[in-house]
Amino acid sequence: MKYQMLVGSKYQFYLVNLAGWAGYISSRLLGTIYWDKTASYYWFITFGGIFAFLLSFSLRPIYLKIWAWEANTAKKIILVLGICYLLSIIWVVPMNLLFWDIFKQGYRPGGWYGYISDNGGKFYLYFCWSCLYFGIKFYREMQKATQSALKANSLAHEAQLKMLRYQLNPHFLFNTLNAISTLILIKQNDRANEMVARLSNFLRDSLDNDPMQKVTLKQEINTLQLYLGIEKVRFDERLEVKFDIGKNAEEALIPSLILQPLVENSIKYAIANSETGGTIKICANIERRYLLLLIEDNGPGVKLNGGSLPSGRGVGIKNTQGRLKELYGEEHTFSITNAQPSGLRIAIQIPYEVSQ
Incomplete structure (x- = not known):
């Protein structure tokens, strides 16, 4: 039973994650139709979304350890913010390099900040992803706690009835x-x-x-x-x-x-x-x-x-x-x-x- 619960939780994560990123990619593609972009730009948007989707899988094992980490909430929040920022950098730098090669004919910015431009939106997206992940995790834990309490009450109720009956x-x-x-x-x-x-x-x-x-x-x-x-x-x-x-x-x-x-x-x-x-x-x-x-x-x-x-x-x-x-x-x-x-x-x- 415990194995089945873990498997069910794992597949649920995959499905929700896939649906979320598919929605993000779709919204980005629909948003660019108005600007009459080229086909290569649509492929660029799709590739960026898929790359971000694959990066998000690295968050799950890290967040499971953070969830079990015996530290105060403030430390956990700071760590999550740092991870979101790091992952947004990993996402945005190669996407900028690809963008410059395809659409800017190999242009490179002079300063380091140019490599992480547009990082704010990426950071915000991973932060929202993290909030959703921990929100679902908290809800599932609350459900498990509620079910455990109901089961304990049911067992106590049954024991009381049997005691009275016997x-x-x-x-x-x-x-x-x-x-x-x-x-x-x-x-x-x-x-x-x-x-x-x-x-x-x-x-x-x-x-x-x-x-x-x-x-x-x-x-x-x-x-x-x-x-x-x-x-x-x-x-x-x-x-x-x-x-x-x-x-x-x-x-x-x-x-x-x-x-x-x-x-x-x-x-x-x-x-x-x-x-x-x-x-x-x-x-x-x-x-x-x-x-x-x-x-x-x-x-x-x-x-x-x-x-x-x-x-x-x-x-x-x-x-x-x-x-x-x-x-x-x-x-x-x-x-x-x-x-x-x-x-x-x-x-x-x-x-x-x-x-x-």
Whole structure:
């Protein structure tokens, strides 16, 4: 890739340089038509332009070294001006000699200044060439820096999402393994074995999903059903889950495993702490260009602090909030309220997307 970038830059230089000098030669030729010059003068102009074009190739390796030179800007500018002046001399002296031989019948000026007459225009041309070269070079470096910054931000963003996504597994495993341990201690080995089997199915399904890829709501619900199958072993009839999925909502794309920690929070605080259990309701609807998700339980609820859960509670909810913020920024809403007559309600609004 680096070699390809260097090659591309090299050929781009050749093309731009050729186009620039071709434009210069053309403008000079067009400018002399008005004066009705001879054919030899047109050849003289063409030869001078080609000679200057070939000289310009010597600037590129020199300027690459100046660009990498660790010196202040003033020194670099002075050096570039000196190089432009030297190259203009190399251009103008042989062109003057040729001009005198062809058009002045071998006339030679008496003083040294005559050999470098018309040097100002040549110097100005190479100076403009140098400004254009460094301008393009600076622009390309800025582009590379911008691309590097964007790539670094993208990698950091991806790492953050993966970290948040993989944090779910240890948190969930801790609770599930505790439940399995409890079942073993109370000699309910069959139920413990069933929970281990369902845990294996759930983890296999969740690990197969790329944390950076979105899944359809239908796929997310299927994964959620695997998780609920584990919890059904623990709570049996005490746990009831109701789904209300609106038309077209099943095809909406959402981050993988975004519902599981929210449902897990309801099970932990609404179902596990109640002798009679409880109900969790999961709703999804499309409104305009947004997908609305609602997770509600009929537990005791909680005293909220400015719309947030108390400190130390709801690790999975805070994790989910972090993932949604990383993915959608200001394009999403996440609210926690107490349901009526009791319970906790979590409402999520994200942009409605479907697979192409």
